[in-house]
Amino acid sequence: MKKFSTLYMTALLLMAAFAFTSCTDDDQDMAYYLDGVWQGYISDGSQTYEATLEFEQRDGNYFAKSGYGYEEDCTWTGHVSRTQFRWSVSNRFIYLDYGAEGLYVLDCANFPTSYRKGEYMSGRIWHQRSQEHVANFQLRKVYNHDDH
Numbered sequence: 001m002k003k004f005s006t007l008y009m010t011a012l013l014l015m016a017a018f019a020f021t022s023c024t025d026d027d028q029d030m031a032y033y034l035d036g037v038w039q040g041y042i043s044d045g046s047q048t049y050e051a052t053l054e055f056e057q058r059d060g061n062y063f064a065k066s067g068y069g070y071e072e073d074c075t076w077t078g079h080v081s082r083t084q085f086r087w088s089v090s091n092r093f094i095y096l097d098y099g100a101e102g103l104y105v106l107d108c109a110n111f112p113t114s115y116r117k118g119e120y121m122s123g124r125i126w127h128q129r130s131q132e133h134v135a136n137f138q139l140r141k142v143y144n145h146d147d148h
Contacts, residue, residue, distance in 0.1 A: 038139035051073050120138065
């Protein structure tokens with residue numbers, strides 16, 4: 001009987017360990033799928049911008065849930081702006097930190113389930129501090145960093 005209870009407790013501990021490690025897997029997978037270049041549109045209600053966002057995982061580490069990148073927007077008049085950001089994934093939200101410009105959250109209604117080119121993501125962007133909805137986005141992955 002003691003041997004059975006020891007095996008039973010060991011099995012319970014292993015299941016608990018797997019349950020806790022799987023919580024971080026979603027964010028790690030999301031960060032890995034995010035890594036690369038995305039192109040599409042961002043609409044703030046009054047204007048729609050052609051946008052390119054590049055996400056690069058920290059130190060090229062496929063397990064990193066954060067990194068750096070840039071956003072390049074082009075208006076219909078041809079004006080192009082390029083802004084750097086730091087990003088992280090937490091609880092299936094993508095946080096974009098533009099420094100003095102603020103922290104924004106990409107709330108994905110649709111997010112890919114693989115890292116392949118051609119995948120789409122879409123959703124809403126809101127300002128982290130004010131919780132104000134500021135834009136919608138639809139982006140398609142056009143480049144993976146590991147495709148050299």
